[in-house]
Amino acid sequence: MTVDGFTAHCLSPQERLSRSEAKGCSKWVTPHERKVEREVREMATTTKINATSLKLVEIVDLRPWNIDTGKREPILDEQKSVCYRCGKLHAVIYCIEADGNRYDVGSGCCNTLFGWVPDDLEEKLAKLACKDKAVQAALAKHAQPIIDTIYSTPIPDLKYNQSRHTCFGYDYIMTIPGNDKCGIRIHSNSFKLLRPEEVVVSLVDQERFIRIWKRLQIREQVKALYGESKTAKKIEAALYVMMNCQAEKQ
Numbered sequence: 580m581t582v583d584g585f586t587a588h589c590l591s592p593q594e595r596l597s598r599s600e601a602k603g604c605s606k607w608v609t610p611h612e613r614k615v616e617r618e619v620r621e622m623a624t625t626t627k628i629n630a631t632s633l634k635l636v637e638i639v640d641l642r643p644w645n646i647d648t649g650k651r652e653p654i655l656d657e658q659k660s661v662c663y664r665c666g667k668l669h670a671v672i673y674c675i676e677a678d679g680n681r682y683d684v685g686s687g688c689c690n691t692l693f694g695w696v697p698d699d700l701e702e703k704l705a706k707l708a709c710k711d712k713a714v715q716a717a718l719a720k721h722a723q724p725i726i727d728t729i730y731s732t733p734i735p736d737l738k739y740n741q742s743r744h745t746c747f748g749y750d751y752i753m754t755i756p757g758n759d760k761c762g763i764r765i766h767s768n769s770f771k772l773l774r775p776e777e778v779v780v781s782l783v784d785q786e787r788f789i790r791i792w793k794r795l796q797i798r799e800q801v802k803a804l805y806g807e808s809k810t811a812k813k814i815e816a817a818l819y820v821m822m823n824c825q826a827e828k829q
């Protein structure tokens with residue numbers, strides 16, 4: 580009996596394990612993996628696909644990103660994708676469009692199936708996009724509950740706090756009740772001191788204040804949930820972008 584790829588897949592779990600051990604290999608193939616492999620292998624042919632137009636649509640890595648470790652997390656075999664050509668289970672899939680049809684294959688099988696590999700740069704960019712997507716998804720997962728909390732919190736009204744005399748006129752400090760540090764400074768360019776009720780908060784000022792308020796909420800929420808960790812900083816930065824309240828350029 581030859582030990583080519585196909586024959587090896589038909590070995591019983593015990594035979595397979597003993598072979599793996601004999602080779603010093605600790606990888607254990609689950610019954611699920613073996614079943615899927617066999618089924619797909621029976622259907623899939625070893626013939627090549629001769630396509631005139633081939634394109635790498637994207638590289639998908641099904642393993643979720645862990646923000647704390649900065650690495651991918653392992654996934655179960657059931658969560659993996661079955662290679663169109665060989666039937667093996669992969670966490671990383673190359674999605675190829677060949678003459679308008681899509682094929683999900685492992686990176687090695689791309690060449691075997693089509694006799695073609697994506698261009699180096701194209702592949703590199705697809706890998707970067709794949710990582711980007713995973714990081715964004717992980718950040719969004721952490722950020723969403725915070726976003727929901729902030730959007731369900733009513734934005735407090737600005738109240739007059741004090742005036743400041745400057746060389747251009749009076750400035751008015753408007754803050755929220757209970758927090759003198761959260762608010763905005765409104766410039767008047769006039770030396771006529773307004774009474775508190777005369778100070779007008781324009782739409783632009785109000786929008787500026789909302790951004791400041793959102794930033795404060797984000798900082799407080801992230802600190803409460805993640806402390807001062809590196810992860811906290813990453814989530815905080817992502818939230819500023821997601822909630823459209825990045826710091827204003829000076």
Ligand SMILES: [Zn+2]
Nearest residue numbers: 662665685688
């Ligand atoms: Zn394959």
